[in-house]
Amino acid sequence: MNKRKIINDPVYGFITICSDLLFDLVEHPYFQRLRRIKQLGLADVVYPGALHTRFHHALGAMHLMSQALKSLQEKGHQIWDTESESAQAAILLHDLGHGPFSHVLESVLMPGVEHESVTLVLMKDLNKQMNGKLDMAIQMFEGTYPRKFFHQMISSQLDMDRMDYLKRDSFYTGVIEGSIGADRLIKMLDISGDQLVVEEKGLLSIENFLHARRLMYWQVYLHKTLLSAQAMLTQILYRARELSRNGEVLFATPDFSKFLKNTYSLIDFELEPDLLKSFNGLDDNDVWASVKGWTIHHDPVLSTLSKMLLDRKLFKITFMDTPPDEVILSPLREKLLQSGITEQQMPYFLVTGVTTNWAYEKEQDPIQVQMKDGKLLDIADASDIPTIEALTKIVRKYYVCWGKNVSLRG
Incomplete structure (x- = not known):
């Protein structure tokens, strides 16, 4: 059976499933369930087009991962085929633990159980079913794999997850202010001292990315x-x-x-x-x-x-x-x-x-920019735009909502 498939995606065009393992993961019931979970939950009450699913998003994130790995290889970094496949598998499966309406279900039906933890349990169960083929992918997902930049590509402030959901959510909601240049962002990525960095010439792209994230939170996710x-x-x-x-x-x-x-x-x-x-x-x-x-x-x-x-x-x-x-x-x-x-x-x-909304968590997970002289600077220090520093501040908004026209009188 030919397991090298091409999927037509409205955001990126053609997405390639490039290995038997990735095909088998996509075909598995754990992954197929994501077809039936909308990426943005109830957001279609505001944006009628927001009907895309976590299945779409996971495939898109896998596609961006493959593009990023190719770009890094072209810059002379040695990435083995098994590493490339494992990184794509990890990002493909990163949302397995989401339940219906994601955070709503978590807070009510499974308090204290985060979806990332359930994802890991499901990945380990899949690994048993597949005789250990996901060992490396699980290490990358957990952050225990020796080459740390793989985990950053899966989970960080500049990971393939965020790049896809910003671009995809912007596309399906029609909120064009949230659109990012994912292709250029990926081309600007590099590795320095085993950590993911951005080349200095990618500064503007990162600034646009952070501003887009902030706008998407206020206009979509926290509408x-x-x-x-x-x-x-x-x-x-x-x-x-x-x-x-x-x-x-x-x-x-x-x-x-x-x-x-x-x-x-x-x-x-x-x-x-x-x-x-x-x-x-x-x-x-x-x-x-x-x-x-x-x-x-x-x-x-x-x-x-x-x-x-x-x-x-x-x-x-x-x-x-x-x-x-x-x-x-x-x-x-x-x-x-x-x-x-x-x-x-x-x-x-x-x-x-x-x-709460803050576009950039400077203290917890800095984005490092590699300057032309090789020095690494935090994006907030490397940028000459003062608003980047402002994006690190937490903005808190309180709300009250009530049934304005409710009547329970019999």
């Missing part, structure tokens, strides 16, 4: 309407979980029902093979089918929130610079009480939160 929709889905899941754990029988697929009723730790994933199967059975369809079914449930909180989200009757949301105090919350609480919502039901219809 207030999206935050409102996410808050509603979160409250729906909290309510479903509360009812389910109190013995209420809810409409849900068997795998989804399992996660509604129980709380699992990372150790459970490592010890229970069936739990991995159940997790792999979860995708966006489970959640949407359940939300549709819950619109006719007898619990007024669950049914009202589910119908509102399906019909895009979203909570009103307001941003502020400081945490909302009683001066703000008390009138909202009073209005909700007048609409028939009880004190016990109030947390489901009045939600507060905080968002």
Whole structure:
């Protein structure tokens, strides 16, 4: 069987699957599940075109990895075929641990279990199934492989993951300000002292990349309407979980029902093979089918929130610079009480939160620029644009959202 396949991608054109191992990974059910998980979750409530999946993104990241490795080889760096294949495998699988709606599911159904940790468990399980062919890929993913720059290409502030999701999310949302020149960025990468660096002539490209990331966060990932929709889905899941754990029988697929009723730790994933199967059975369809079914449930909180989200009757949301105090919350609480919502039901219809955004984490994970004299400088020091330093500052915005036109009066 010919396993060297070409995939037509709307962002890059043709993507090549260049080895049998990569083909087998793409064909595996763990990876095929990513077809059924949207990359941007609920973002299509704001940007109708944001319907691309994590399957698209993972293939795109693999493509950028192959291009970056070729560029580094052309600059004289020795990269073995097994290393190249392993790096592509690692970036291909880097999102396996994402559940439906990603962070929403994590925070409610699997608190304390990060998707990166689940990814690693799934990669190790795949490695067993493939007789150790992913040993090197797992080391690169974890950061234990001796040549550290491979891990930086998988997970850093200038990795193939970020390059693809910025370019792809910009493309599908139509937010052109987030578009980056990934081809040029890749050509500007180099290796110095076993770490990934950027050539000095790539300064402008990096600056554009950081600005694009900041804009995409405010315009897409942290858009207030999206935050409102996410808050509603979160409250729906909290309510479903509360009812389910109190013995209420809810409409849900068997795998989804399992996660509604129980709380699992990372150790459970490592010890229970069936739990991995159940997790792999979860995708966006489970959640949407359940939300549709819950619109006719007898619990007024669950049914009202589910119908509102399906019909895009979203909570009103307001941003502020400081945490909302009683001066703000008390009138909202009073209005909700007048609409028939009880004190016990109030947390489901009045939600507060905080968002943070900083485009460049200078202290934790610096981007190093290799100057013409060979000296390495942090991007913030190498750039003569003062806004780069400003991008390192954390911007915090607090918000409150509430069911403005909700009525639970019978």
